[in-house]
Amino acid sequence: xxxxxxxxxxxxxxxxxxxxxxxxxxxxxxxxxxxxxxxxxxxxxxxxxxxxxxxxxxxxxxxxxxxxxxxxxxxxxxxxxxxxxxxxxxxxxxxxxxxxxxxxxxxxxxxxxxxxxxxxxxxxxxxxxxxxxxxxxxxxxxxxxxxxxxxxxxxxxxxxxxxxxxxxxxxxxxxxxxxxxxxxxxxx
Amino acid sequence: xxxxxxxxxxxxxxxxxxxxxxxxxxxxxxxxxxxxxxxxxxxxxxxxxxxxxxxxxxxxxxxxxxxxxxxxxxxxxxxxxxxxxxxxxxxxxxxxxxxxxxxxxxxxx
Ligand SMILES: [Zn+2]
Numbered sequence: 479x480x481x482x483x484x485x486x487x488x489x490x491x492x493x494x495x496x497x498x499x500x501x502x503x504x505x506x507x508x509x510x511x512x513x514x515x516x517x518x519x520x521x522x523x524x525x526x527x528x529x530x531x532x533x534x535x536x537x538x539x540x541x542x543x544x545x546x547x548x549x550x551x552x553x554x555x556x557x558x559x560x561x562x563x564x565x566x567x568x569x570x571x572x573x574x575x576x577x578x579x580x581x582x583x584x585x586x587x588x589x590x591x592x593x594x595x596x597x598x599x600x601x602x603x604x605x606x607x608x609x610x611x612x613x614x615x616x617x618x619x620x621x622x623x624x625x626x627x628x629x630x631x632x633x634x635x636x637x638x639x640x641x642x643x644x645x646x647x648x649x650x651x652x653x654x655x656x657x658x659x660x661x662x663x664x665x666x
Numbered sequence: 667x668x669x670x671x672x673x674x675x676x677x678x679x680x681x682x683x684x685x686x687x688x689x690x691x692x693x694x695x696x697x698x699x700x701x702x703x704x705x706x707x708x709x710x711x712x713x714x715x716x717x718x719x720x721x722x723x724x725x726x727x728x729x730x731x732x733x734x735x736x737x738x739x740x741x742x743x744x745x746x747x748x749x750x751x752x753x754x755x756x757x758x759x760x761x762x763x764x765x766x767x768x769x770x771x772x773x774x775x
Contacts, residue, residue, distance in 0.1 A: 547728035604680035621726040
């Protein structure tokens with residue numbers, strides 16, 4: 479078994495905000511009817527949290543569930559646990575129409591932190607990221623410049639960004655440009 | 667810039683987050699249809715100045731297809747509604763009538 483490596487192997491950058499690739503993160507796409515008891519209890523058993531409401535995340539440390547669409551969640555777990563967690567979901571939902579796939583190595587995760595983190599992301603996404611409009615507990619799927627991304631907040635000044643692994647270098651590049659030390663706008 | 671509220675996730679989606687899907691409420695014609703019906707299904711489209719009904723996909727968001735009623739001249743959005751319907755909801759038609767009395771679009775209005 480070869481050693482798993484994340485897209486940019488925890489590359490980091492310090493500017494207006496700290497930008498870092500988070501390293502290995504277990505990620506599972508789960509599609510199904512999110513209102514059913516079967517899905518709710520399967521999610522609870524898999525990652526220990528409740529099914530999040532629309533545009534919300536329920537996080538418990540490194541595990542959690544992110545609302546992606548009316549019939550899709552992104553479940554977060556330890557990278558080494560993903561295969562087993564998918565097996566558990568498939569077994570629990572054997573009688574329900576569903577899809578559970580380990581996408582850990584098809585995605586990249588970044589953390590953007592610091593007082594200018596909101597501004598750095600607001601430069602790249604067509605989203606109202608002002609305080610009050612976007613807060614911890616919420617998730618937004620959107621685009622960052624030319625590529626799809628999902629963003630949520632882990633704390634007052636900390637965002638997490640998930641994108642496709644194939645565009646990880648592009649996303650790191652635009653985050654670095656938006657976080658350039660000379661690029662402060664001070665809009666928030 | 668066009669901003670459409672997605673009826674599935676509730677997000678006010680910027681045009682750059684959306685993919686246009688052309689005219690709404692087309693009746694599909696295939697095997698068994700006349701040549702004229704197939705021709706119109708494939709090629710005949712409304713091109714109004716004013717009230718228009720379109721399909722859009724929240725492609726950089728929740729991924730769902732939905733419908734939008736809007737004005738092509740003012741970019742006013744009368745409303746958006748889910749894709750699982752063959753006609754615009756009454757409240758949206760009523761709203762358009764309030765603002766544009768006498769409007770019509772294909773068989774609606
Ligand atoms: Zn949406």
